[in-house]
Amino acid sequence: MAEYILEMHDITKQFPGVKALSDVNFKVEKGEIHCLIGENGAGKSTLMKVLSGVYPYGEYEGDIVYEGKVQQFNKISDSVDAGIAIIYQELALFPDLSVYENIYIGNEVKNGGVINWNQTIVKAKKMLNKVNLKVNPEVLIKDLGVGKQQLVEIAKALSKNVKLLILDEPTAALNEDDSENLLQLIKELKKQGITCIMISHKLKEVVAIADKATVLRDGQTICTLDAKKGEMEERTIIKHMVGREINDIYPKRPEKNIGDKVLELRHWSAYDPQLGRSVVKKADLHLRKGEIIGIAGLMGSGRTELALSIFGNPKNYKLYGELILEGDQKKFNHTGEAIKAGVAYVTEDRKGNGLFLIQNITNNVSAAKLTGIAKNGVINDNEEIRVAEHYKNSLHIKASSIEQLVGKLSGGNQQKVSLGKWLFVGPKVLILDEPTRGIDVGAKFEIYTVMNTLIEQGLSIIMISSELGEVLGMSDRVYVMADGKIKGELSADEADQEKIMELATQ
Template structure:
């Protein structure tokens, strides 16, 4: 490696009195894969937005030195011209355009001022070859899976002669195979001389791919770890991320006492008329009072569909079978019926389905139970603030006040607000669908601690998770789904990742 391709010196950035970045120093060597890690809200994405021109020169303090020259990017196109490309977690593709149109959108191949479509398609094929994506350039983006869309984004960046590629949580929405393919591609790009910065909360990925890793906390750079010196390990990263040791990421519950069944599902099936098939078939499961029941399985196994069919069936599936709540038969025609029966569902898609991102914390916390803060149909504003503050404090939501817009919060804090929203309805059974997706290890630990506290207070939890470590670490009992069916049931004491995967792939 020949010196630093990037130096960010003394970078500070404020938002209405809140210091998001405080004298950050960040250096990246040419041709390396450098991971940027830290808890949600640590300042990682803000730092990259400063670098890419989203926050233009003059709105922050400090210097950006790229390829030996001080830069003053006033917009994103300035950083792109310099050879910097950033790919966000929410992909910036046009779903109804073709792959080749997306790759060269805003960077069209022209001849005498007219787009040369033949050359565009030929160049698109060349870029697809670079990212090892074997698809027809004529394919519409909406017809590709998320993993392939991610590769199209990278091909788009490569078409602009990128020198520094920044990826913000690139594997957050990918399955294990697509994640590994992406990491392998980054290794190949490194061999081609392209420098990569990867923001990630997945420590195993960081350990497997990073040449160096810089840890941020509270808007500051804490340390830079060097893989060649053996400095990058899970324990070291966690200690620097959260400022303390977390000996066991899955906190234990010493006294486990289970009561009668709070929920029982018998020969339960859900048929999706749009898909023309069953999304859940002949499912039998039960949840006892004071129990965390994990539901594991691969993507598409029917876990979310099962949960939604139980929670008032918002998708309108054709249902068969029996549903018992607290020892009595139940039939929910709407989600409000499920809520009245004491069931709450925290969706896996907190941004799309779980929260009102343009509204504040207090409005979100009380949204599912407005009657709890109303009198004669009129909302009591003081009571709403009081309730919201209670959940903000008890769930450790990091925000200046309950007036904070939820869309401005970090992923972990958004998840806590989503959790607070459903706790306010006073459920007996809480269904958590991917409760820690897209959040960092410190926020995960806090979510797990909250789960244990809720169980100790008499609640029951169904936890759907794609992270096998999480399922094994938090559950009392585990069901494994595949193709809409329960393929196995295991007490955690007998469960292993291998046994779960055996059932999941049957």
Template sequence: MKDYILEMDRISKEFTGVKALTDVNFKVERGEIHCLIGENGAGKSTLMKVLSGVYPYGSYRGDIVYDGEVQQFHKISDSVKAGIAIIYQELALFPDLPVYENIFAGNEVMRGGVIDWNRTIVEATKMLNKVKLNVNPETLISDLGVGKQQLVEIAKALSKNVKLLILDEPTAALNENDSENLLNLLRELKQQGITCIMISHKLKEVIAIADKATVLRDGRTICTLDASKGEVIESVIIKNMVGREIEDIYPKRNNKAPGETVLEVRNWSAYDAQLGRQVVKGVNLHIKKGEIVGIAGLMGSGRTELALSLFGNPRSYKLNGQLELNGQPRSFPHSRDAIRAGIAYVTEDRKGDGLFLIQDIKNNVTAANLKGISSNGILNDNEEIRVAERYKTSLNVKAPSVEQIVGNLSGGNQQKVSLGKWLFVGPKLLILDEPTRGIDVGAKFEIYTIMNELIDQGMCIIMISSELGEVLGMSDRVYVMAEGRIKGELPIEEADQEKIMQLATQ
């Protein structure tokens, strides 16, 4: 008889008439790593919020049986007391506090009614050892990289005697090394008897780590795949996720010869006064009309810094070098100057920098080009709706209307809105920074298809990506960066993962 630590039976959840979950069944055996997968908007995060008490008992239908007992979690602290911990993609840490305070925040080590800081540091060190994070517990969170912050979150969960650890897209913002370290840690926690549920869009990671994988689609349970039976493979996962087979994740496009050079930079450098060092060093690159140029490299290699230095320098770097646009020397003192010149930049941080999450789709789509919906300095509300409807349709944004609040959209649909915002300014050069981070395979295919259509229309694209498969699948040429420098340029016919990694680690 199977030993289930969790059984969620016929869970249904609605939001103002919209069914997010319909009769979902989800079972997890004790001591296994169980991946929860599906397209954006499939209901994965909603299901976990039901389990963790974010959506309290009474706000959904169905039963949660945890550790053999029917549970009624009215708030998050109820699930925490039961031994359930959830770590979200957006980490819940206090950046200006040290590691040890973060690990025991809300779970302080007390002695005689006051916090025992010495004991807290000792216990925090034990938790850090458990997650194999070798840092001083007095280090500020803000001084740690994202990968180490993720480990601090797991240490925080372990300090609460967690039995069931839920991770929502834990590797979305991590480089390949940090991702592999995290997966190895989950394997070790499994050996210690801790059960893990991992939500992930990275199929390679799901295949590498899952004992079982449950697929949700449109708020319903589609199937549970068993790795021991050889069912957790890419073709089976994709077919169940999207309801159809996607033979090629990277859609083909017409291989036209590229046109004239649109952008060229020579000996381009950027100095960050806050960091006190060069973040871009002597870069030479060019991009032609009708091509996608990939920029690969490890986290911290200077890729985003290069993009921002070209896009009107919003971080006020000290710049040196030459920039030519359509054969003419140019400089962009402000991002609005770059926009007027036909350059657009879709940020890697759509929630922090790319979108107004508390505003609706139409406000976001038109935000970068208010003149496009104005007459004599007055905004035309009807024109704003028409523009937003046009991009909602052309980009296949899944939402009931353009008045839907963007913060309530799935990650893939948020990314489409962010893309629509910049397409409305009519760019000739589009810089995409991590264009598919945190979105599912179906939404990725749609983004890639849109990119190909833009290229066919004569646009050119610089694509920064940490996913080597994406770089190889979508680029015409690849530049590889490390330590702020271009370490090599590869035509796509000669590029492979090994060559890129060799250049990225020079």
């Protein structure tokens, strides 16, 4: 007989005009790793916020049964006291405080009401050992990489005697090594008796680590898959997530019509005065009309720096070499000049740099080209609405209306808004930096379909991606970067994962 640490029965949660969860049932056995999966907007994070007390008792319908008792969590601290900890994708750490201060903030070690800092440091070291993080507990959080910060968050949870650990997209911002370390740690925590719920879009990770996986779709429970029964296959998961089979996640263009060179770099270099070194070194690259080129490489290889040096140089690098656009040599002094010339850049950090999260879809779509909706310096509201409606419909942005705040949209729909914003400027060259990071397989398919449509319309795309499958599946040619240099160029026919990794690690 299974022993459940958690049972959520008939959970329903409504927001104005939207039913986010509808009679969701979710069970987790004690001591297992249980993945919660589904497309963006399926209700995964909402369900975990109900569990953790972010949405308190009375704001949802249904029952939470934890360790055999019906719970009524009125605030986050209630669930924490019960042994439940949730770690979000956006880490809740204080960058200017030390590691040990972050681990024990709000849970300080005290003697007679006075904080005992020496004892705090000693205990922090024990917590860091538990997560296999070898750092000085006195170092500041801002001096650690994202992977180590993630481990500090877990150490913080362990310091509160956590029994059920919830991780929301824990590897989304991590490189492969840090991701592997984190997944290994989750397995170690399982051996220590800690139950883990992990939300993830990375199906390979789900297959590798999960004992069971529950699929949500449109706020409803679809199924629970069991690894022991051989049900944990990517194709099966995708079918349940999107409600249909996606036989080829990378849609093929019916006909390729690749034309003349649109963009060319010759011996292109970018020197960063702040770092005191070159971040791009004598790069030779070309892009043709109606073509997608992939830029592959490990983190720190110079891919984003290359993109920014092309897109008006917002980082103020010292640039050398030639940039030729449609046969004319160009020198962009700022991003406005690049945009005017027909170059657009969709950033990898849509929340931090790409979108205005507290503004609506309408304002975001028009933001990069206000002159396109203005007459005599005055914005035409009707024209702005028309443009926003056009991109909402053509990009299939799922939202209640164009007045919906972008910060309330799912990751995939935020990315579509970001795409719409840059398509409105009418680019000839579109640079996509990690275009599908943090979005689910269904939304990825939609983004790829949009890319193919744009190419058929005559645009040219530079796609930077850390997902080798994406690079291989979508690119006509692949450039591989390492240490700021282009180490090789591969045609679609000759490119494979082994060749890319061999070049990326030179």
